[in-house]
Amino acid sequence: MKHRTFFWFILPTLSAMILFIALPIVSVFVQSLFVEHEQVLLVSESCGPFGCSPTTTVDTEATAKLQAEQPLGRFNGLGTYINRSHLAFAEIGEAWANSDSLGDFWAQVYNLPFYSALTFTMAYTFIVTPLVLALGLAIAVGVNNLPRALKGVAIFISLLPFLVTPLVGSLILFWMVDSDGVIGATIQRIFNDPSLSLKASTALTWTMLMVYGVWHTLPFSFITFYAGLQTVPDDTMEAAQIDGATKWQRLIHVIVPHLMPLVSFVTLMLIMDNFRVFEPIVSFKAEAHAQSLSWIIYNDLRESGNPLYASAGATSLITIILAVILMSPVLVRTWRDFTRKSH
């Protein structure tokens, strides 16, 4: 394609992407560099139906004046990025100096909200992504080998988890694993332990969230691989068969290499999806045991009443940077394939 044609072809998409993706990210970045003005506090007395008590209030006039002078707030540079709620450089330095073993150091780091959330987010991404890839391929191959009459039904059933809204799907599972629910009560009976609870243990909560994650994203990788399987050339398969390759060898040496571009694509999508894991944590009320980076953003914007925009902005940008780092091996690989083919 000529560069000129390509430019006009991509222009609508490009302008929408700049307007709705690039500019908001720049705006979030700018906001994350500022913190709110110093609040001018007045000591006063508040009275109500339960009596009077001393209190403080914000001097809104003085604050409004500060606001008018500097609408963005006080410039804080990268201060928000390195405070205790985020990268916590000072706290980590202190932990390093004060800990006598690596385990002790890690315990202190894990106690910091950002690192505990990062740990869960990473663990979730690195466990769920390969499982979904492998299981998706397995189901696709399985369905592909079914007799024609059964295929339609099998595809429909395999797609079902994807049709359920994440919030609703996780809520249903949350009730099922309750100690009064179908799964929870069965597990209690199997292990003969009436106080066994999936929601009360960190390890079991993590497992539950990851099982949910696999269940929910599996259809995506299944349907993509199934579509890819329809394009495997019959001649190559026949040739392999004549060469005496077993079914397993044909899968590993013919089908998987043929599907590699799709594997890259699915891996990219899964990493992005899994790295922003959020809904199941809210639906499973799992905050005590597992927090993710997205959950921290949500919490900063919501929990304290007056939202902490700088904090949320900083976490958002760190999340974006980490997601790009995670995806870079796959991106580099795709780029290499692309340049090799074009020469």
Next chain:
Amino acid sequence: MFLRKIATATAFVGLMGSAAYAANCGPEGQSIRILASDFPAIHAVAGAAETNCGGAAAEFNTNHTTEARSIMNAALTPNPSEYTSVILANSTLTQLMNDGLVRPLNDLVEKYKDSIPPNLLITIDGNVMAVAFMANSQHLFSRKDILEQAGFEGIPATYEEVLEAAEKIRAAGIMEHPIALNLQTGWNLAEVFNMIYLGHGGEFFVPGSAEPSINNEKGVAALEVMKALAEYAHPDHLTHASNETQGLWESGQAALAVMWGSRGAPILDDEGSTEEVTSNTVLSAAPTVGGGSIPSATLWWDGITIASNVSDEEAEATFAALISALTPEMVAANNDDAVWLLEGFQPGPAAAGVAETVKGGAKPYPMIPQIGLLHAALGAELADFLKGDESAEQALADVEAAYRTSAKEAGFLK
């Protein structure tokens, strides 16, 4: 049941109809737009205001949503603002006042003072910022039959007695987890700490400043009590909020619970539970703790505020309409929906717990601008202690560190 609802509704409309003649609705032809939480008592007030003054207004809209707290600042910031009034509570008032989004009501109160009992005015530094109409607080729910069966006499009055009774119930083999508490990680967990900490006589901040002051022996004592209680609570307690604890109670799976007063009426009614549970449920004051004299609870009020960014006429019409709803007739028609602070309220069994907690001198939830930040820090950091992953001192140090970080960002600390 259906017939009863119809009958109540008719009685309600009839009463309001007669009141409409008397109502003073202020300037006519104004637009009245109310943002409010979504529970029956608030519906009653907003509904009565609409019945009284909806005709005189050009427009009367009410948005009842459980998300009121999270949208109200954004909705009131533009001029003219999206709503002319927010019906809110102690903690949410400070959230709006921090941004200067509600107006002082002194002149309006002066104009309509005949309809407003002075004890309902919420004044801050001499300015009336809200008019309260109902109270809420946490308090103790007990099953007298189970306490009796376990050999505990009377109703526990202190947390030490609650623990003793729970141990007796467990030892007697009646229930393994007799205690129910709203310990869901986040806001609820922090609120349990707040009430037990206040019961110990604790202060959240160094007076007159935004410096936190919870990492002390009272804070540690409060956490130790929470841990002891959690031992007797359902293993999933870190996921339990009001709906779950009410469910446990109504299904007869708990014998001692600290829940919100607003759950009293739904628990005592004839829906969702058995006669055995409802007839043996006793509502009493929140327990005292650690030898303290006041109930360990936070008192809350719900009340009326008027937005800053609306015209004076709209403000007056909204105020007049809402004040017109605070009549003995409205209270009579909705008596059991709330602990009304209004004339004509007949405290029934569902209100006994809140009434005793107020009488016992429990502290109101603090109306301090930076309390939301501390509350959020408590909610995020205390779960580690209850899970047994860290010491009480470490948990409180974490709370203070988390609070300091966000308070610096919000401009409360340097």
